[in-house]
Amino acid sequence: xVAAPVALPVAEPVAAAPEGPPVAEPAVADPEVxxxxxxxxxxxxxxxxxxxxxxxxxxxxxxxxTLISDRGRRQRPGRVPTGTxxxxxxxxxxxxxTLPTPITVTANQTVTVVCDPIxxxxxxx
Numbered sequence: 001x002v003a004a005p006v007a008l009p010v011a012e013p014v015a016a017a018p019e020g021p022p023v024a025e026p027a028v029a030d031p032e033v034x035x036x037x038x039x040x041x042x043x044x045x046x047x048x049x050x051x052x053x054x055x056x057x058x059x060x061x062x063x064x065x066t067l068i069s070d071r072g073r074r075q076r077p078g079r080v081p082t083g084t085x086x087x088x089x090x091x092x093x094x095x096x097x098t099l100p101t102p103i104t105v106t107a108n109q110t111v112t113v114v115c116d117p118i119x120x121x122x123x124x125x
Contacts, residue, residue, distance in 0.1 A: 053082045053107035061115030063122065064090045082107050087122070095120040 057077040059065040065077050067085040087099045103111050103124060115122040 054079050055105035056110040058112045062092055062117050063115045089122050091117050091120050
């Protein structure tokens with residue numbers, strides 16, 4: 001007797017591997033090695049600059065005074081940075097004057113300038 005033909009299953013075509021570099025297998029964790037832990041980092045602020053030392057210039061008399069620093073910065077009398085200043089004065093009548101000698105202001109020092117409107121004159125006391 002002749003055997004009846006048997007249908008064999010047809011194999012699916014195998015897809016070709018994509019071209020390119022080989023794919024690495026996932027790493028297996030070594031139980032002996034501890035994972036790296038990110039350390040907490042503290043935020044460190046830059047130190048604040050120390051305040052510049054200051055002195056005081058006081059003007060007595062009915063005048064408007066202006067201090068002019070050696071850098072040309074103009075400011076009113078009161079608490080001022082230490083340094084050397086020219087002093088300009090304007091009297092009520094419109095007369096103006098500049099002290100002939102600059103004044104030097106040191107830390108925590110008060111320089112007092114007294115102005116006489118009648119003589120249109122100011123001097124350091």
